[in-house]
Amino acid sequence: MSTQRPRPAVVTGIGVIAPNGLRTDAYWKSVREGLGVLGRITREGCEHLPLKVAGQVEGFDASALIDERFLVQTDRFTHYAMAAAALALDDAGLGHEEGPEEPFDIGVVTAAGSGGGEFGQRELQKLWGQGSKFVGPYQSIAWFYAASTGQISIRHGFKGPCGVVASDEAGGLDAVAHAARAVRRGTGAVVVGAAEAPLAPYSMVCQLGYRELSTVDDPDRAYRPFTAKACGFVPAEGGAMLVVEDETRALDRGATVRATVAGHGATFTGASRWKESREGLAQAIRVALDEAGCAPEEIDVVFPDALGVPEADRAEALAITDVLGAHAKRVPVTAPKTGYGRAYCGAPVLDTAAAVLAMEHGLVPPTPHVYDIDCDLDVVMSRARPAELRTALVLSRGLMGSNAALVVRRGGGLAR
């Protein structure tokens, strides 16, 4: 408060629970190799539904990662978020069992697209099958969009500013921006991100109404954005949590600054109005670049939304070109999510994690399952491409019309 110096918000921790990796290092290895892990949905009660292929989180031993009482009291989407948060806090060096020294200095922000559908279905079946007295009290909180934020704050004793962003899939990026703003206003650190669990019967039936959903049953052909074969998107579960922290606080405690949250922009152009999303996404990119003080030419890699719907892919390629100009043809573009699916609000946070990891490793990961590009972008295919990466642009759009762009810069070079 004594100075006007801005407080840069930096990433000091990353935690990932994804279909292609439980833990950040496993996720990066799969992303780097372009591993495709989409497969047939095997969850109980889902076999007869027309949605056949998704990115399922496999081998997740919730009881090994989360206290038993949270397992009973929360839905799978919160299990993923809590596990990812614990990983991110450990990575940041903030994973203390006894709770933080200054509880009001750390907050929690998550984004959520659908809440706890599996838990909710179970309790609603008790309601109509047995009666209201058989509905468990934890139904009141477990299904709710805010559940993950609340449970993470309770589990770790964080009493700083907490919030939930419900702004569609792009909310994953809006949450990161919200966390960065909280840090700039004086909060020491915010645990932020999103994880989803949309692969349960009720949740899947809800998605069947999305015309953008791919119901192709071949995992290698179901999700191929930016190609003439694009036939929609494949959903996924899981997500990522980050620790976004005040740079000075991070450096003072000797933490590694992995990246800087440099700029963000968000717009709204209406549900499934993909042609209009061109203008909205372009404007979101302009705002994000402006906030970051970043020229279009400085963008070294783009992680697009890559919906896999021809009209939407075209709009996105045009939006990138509208803002980056001639640079749009040169900048490498990659959509690792084609290998593991779109985890709704978790998708752009996973992309942000991939962007940070790509910058750290000097590698643009490939876009699995995608070969013949049907647009004017340099989409990285087949294998990772070495490149000096200082600044990444992450894009996201939601099915309900939200568009968002996030600019992140590499960490190490910024440390004083």
Next chain:
Amino acid sequence: MITTELTYGDLAALIKQSAGVTVAPEQLAGSPETPFSGLGVDSLGLLGIVGELENRHGVALPTDAERCKTPAEFVALVNNALAGV
């Protein structure tokens, strides 16, 4: 009537089932004045236990049941209510 009495063993099982908290029956019996909050059982957890007992016995427990602070208080109140059936 005799078979309906709630023991600390029953309560430990209910706590595990409804709130996900593991607590040994001996611990509940040995220090029944340790508050539920100290065991990690929150108000929703206790509400779930009350609901389960009501469903099991087919009776409504007094509203005070979900406001009990300790296992001792809860077991006494529940057994009184069940005995009165």
